[in-house]
Amino acid sequence: MSRERRSLRLDAALCSGHGRCYVLAPEVFGEDERGHCVLLVEQVEGDSLTAALSGEQNCPEGAISLHEAP
Amino acid sequence: MSEYFDEEGKPILFGPDFSSCPQPGYQELRTRCPVARTSVFDQVVIARHEDVVRALRQPEIFSSRVDLQLALGTERPMIPQQIDPPEQTRYRRLLDPHFSRRRMQRLEPQIREQAGRLIDGFFSEGRCEFDRDFAVPLPCNAFLNLFGLPDDRMDFFLEIKDDIIRPQVRHEDADPSHMKEIRAGAGKRMYAYFEEAMDERMDVPSDDLLGSLLTAEIDGEKLERSEILDICFLMLLAGLDTVTATLGCNLAYLAANPEQRQRIVESPQLIPGAVEELLRWETPVTAVPRVLLQDVEIAGEQLEAGQMVTLLLGSANTDPEHFEDADRVDFERARNVHAAFGVGPHRCLGSHLARMELVVAMEEWHARIPDYRLQPGETPRYSAGIRELLYLPLEWDVPRAS
Numbered sequence: 001m002s003r004e005r006r007s008l009r010l011d012a013a014l015c016s017g018h019g020r021c022y023v024l025a026p027e028v029f030g031e032d033e034r035g036h037c038v039l040l041v042e043q044v045e046g047d048s049l050t051a052a053l054s055g056e057q058n059c060p061e062g063a064i065s066l067h068e069a070p
Numbered sequence: 071m072s073e074y075f076d077e078e079g080k081p082i083l084f085g086p087d088f089s090s091c092p093q094p095g096y097q098e099l100r101t102r103c104p105v106a107r108t109s110v111f112d113q114v115v116i117a118r119h120e121d122v123v124r125a126l127r128q129p130e131i132f133s134s135r136v137d138l139q140l141a142l143g144t145e146r147p148m149i150p151q152q153i154d155p156p157e158q159t160r161y162r163r164l165l166d167p168h169f170s171r172r173r174m175q176r177l178e179p180q181i182r183e184q185a186g187r188l189i190d191g192f193f194s195e196g197r198c199e200f201d202r203d204f205a206v207p208l209p210c211n212a213f214l215n216l217f218g219l220p221d222d223r224m225d226f227f228l229e230i231k232d233d234i235i236r237p238q239v240r241h242e243d244a245d246p247s248h249m250k251e252i253r254a255g256a257g258k259r260m261y262a263y264f265e266e267a268m269d270e271r272m273d274v275p276s277d278d279l280l281g282s283l284l285t286a287e288i289d290g291e292k293l294e295r296s297e298i299l300d301i302c303f304l305m306l307l308a309g310l311d312t313v314t315a316t317l318g319c320n321l322a323y324l325a326a327n328p329e330q331r332q333r334i335v336e337s338p339q340l341i342p343g344a345v346e347e348l349l350r351w352e353t354p355v356t357a358v359p360r361v362l363l364q365d366v367e368i369a370g371e372q373l374e375a376g377q378m379v380t381l382l383l384g385s386a387n388t389d390p391e392h393f394e395d396a397d398r399v400d401f402e403r404a405r406n407v408h409a410a411f412g413v414g415p416h417r418c419l420g421s422h423l424a425r426m427e428l429v430v431a432m433e434e435w436h437a438r439i440p441d442y443r444l445q446p447g448e449t450p451r452y453s454a455g456i457r458e459l460l461y462l463p464l465e466w467d468v469p470r471a472s
Contacts, residue, residue: 062407
């Protein structure tokens with residue numbers, strides 16, 4: 001099992017509050033009062049990486065991205 | 071012989087083929103004429119995902135100020151749908167919290183109870199006309215709940231909504247030139263009703279949506295009554311018909327595809343994914359209008375400022391350039407970035423309400439009526455534009471009382 005770590009980024013200017021991320025992966029994404037995305041963690045690995053990927057893949061605005069962890 | 075295009079090769083978007091089974095027509099548009107002109111109205115139709123999404127994200131070029139062109143009985147633009155940023159953003163900041171997923175979850179028990187009650191009303195008959203008996207009343211009830219309005223006003227609102235969205239249905243004999251008057255008349259009835267409802271709430275404050283709008287402030291200033299009316303108008307037009315149409319499209323699809331229906335009956339946890347995938351595949355709200363504020367080039371075509379454009383969400387959602395296996399309906403699609411609720415700053419304000427209503431309705435229906443079919447010899451009838459199943463006669467077996 002690889003323990004790949006990635007850092008999670010949100011482009012808040014692109015988020016328009018579809019809410020797909022926090023419905024599909026509530027352990028990684030939360031919502032603010034308007035229903036826009038809030039990142040609950042900065043680094044993901046293992047299960048949280050899988051969850052983060054599902055949020056990233058289903059964001060209609062492409063506002064979520066995963067990067068090499070520093 | 072398909073009737074997606076006329077003899078000049080122009081798409082017949084309001085014809086029966088585009089209404090009942092639009093996907094092959096979309097495909098032909100994307101490959102043959104991604105920027106097409108229609109015969110009726112002076113519309114340019116944009117079909118590729120890339121172009122549709124780019125337009126939705128550029129409100130400074132593709133404006134939503136289409137109130138005068140559409141003439142839907144409004145006296146001013148509907149808020150926030152027919153307003154552009156940055157003004158639109160101020161309204162969205164105020165309205166978004168009232169329509170957040172968390173807030174909509176509070177309405178869920180009422181919607182679930184109402185869905186169950188509607189089904190209990192016709193279950194023992196073994197048949198129903200799905201549109202009239204279920205798909206129309208359920209979202210109207212949700213709308214009344216949200217605004218804190220009495221249930222007995224349902225028929226009043228349904229008549230107004232229908233007079234505005236499809237006046238020809240309730241006024242078959244009226245001359246087509248009278249449609250504008252019928253719409254304006256319905257608009258006036260709507261304005262008058264909400265004026266009165268606001269008066270009541272001025273006397274007795276309430277915490278429903280209408281009461282909240284009366285006390286809400288943007289940058290320290292209360293909303294004008296006309297602004298509240300323009301918000302109410304949108305909710306009535308956008309909140310009822312769209313969910314009604316989606317419920318009909320879903321049940322028509324599942325009645326015609328029993329193996330897919332069997333999957334969600336056996337595994338109800340697939341229902342949220344099925345709702346998303348059917349939003350993509352059916353895209354009941356097929357298109358959104360915009361007007362160009364400047365000259366622009368799309369897919370090699372020069373378009374001029376002032377041009378009305380139709381952004382075909384349904385075609386964007388079935389574009390193989392953007393979706394893997396775009397023609398396969400997969401309730402477990404790993405990547406489903408459909409644009410059924412639009413994208414960009416105008417993302418459907420009611421999307422969280424709609425999703426909740428759709429999931430709850432599908433759960434309650436399939437728990438009670440897992441096995442159903444179209445009544446033999448009948449043909450479902452789709453409306454043009456927003457794809458409502460105006461006629462969807464279903465039947466099922468009723469266990470005999472022992």
